[in-house]
Amino acid sequence: MATADVLNSTLILLLDGGMDEKGKQIYKRKSFRNIKPSASQDALYAIAQALAPLQTLPLIDIERTDVSQLHE
Numbered sequence: 001m002a003t004a005d006v007l008n009s010t011l012i013l014l015l016d017g018g019m020d021e022k023g024k025q026i027y028k029r030k031s032f033r034n035i036k037p038s039a040s041q042d043a044l045y046a047i048a049q050a051l052a053p054l055q056t057l058p059l060i061d062i063e064r065t066d067v068s069q070l071h072e
Contacts, residue, residue, distance in 0.1 A: 004068040006037035011044050011064055015057035028057055037066065 010033050017026030032051075035044065044064055052059040 002070050002072055004070050006066050006068050008033070009035040009037050009039065009064060009066045011035050011048060012062070013048055013051060013055065013059060014061040014063060015055055016060050017057060027060065030055060035064075 010031055012032075013030040015028040015030060017028040020026055030051075041064070045062060048059070048062040
């Protein structure tokens with residue numbers, strides 16, 4: 001059976017970049033790399049909420065991306 005070890009995580013703030021000429025939403029991303037894989041979801045959410053007012057664009061969503069290594 002394969003197992004996975006999380007190697008690193010990235011916190012991503014998805015920001016509102018307005019609308020394009022066709023009326024489609026424009027998304028901007030602000031990434032914070034080298035987040036400890038052991039960081040809890042609640043801690044990352046709190047950090048994102050603290051960082052949101054420091055951005056020039058409004059916050060739409062918060063994402064977390066984990067990179068894992070698979071092995072037997």
